[in-house]
């Protein structure tokens with residue numbers, strides 16, 4: 001099952017930098033970043049590698 005980001009997300013983008021498949025959105029260069037309350041993981045693309053967990 002894909003990892004899920006909660007409302008505690010601060011949008012510091014640490015997870016985006018380490019995700020090998022770029023499945024965390026919106027990235028800073030994507031539309032909607034400023035408006036987004038938090039980031040989210042695309043469950044279709046996440047490969048459950050766990051790289052985003054220790055940096056969060």
Ligand code: SF4
Pocket residue numbers: 003018019020021022023024041045046047048049050051052053
């Ligand atoms: S578990 Fe891996 S693939 Fe899934 S969001 Fe985290 S870093 Fe990306």
Ligand code: SF4
Pocket residue numbers: 005008009010011012013014015016039055056
């Ligand atoms: S590392 Fe955690 S707090 Fe930072 S953007 Fe990712 S989910 Fe949000």
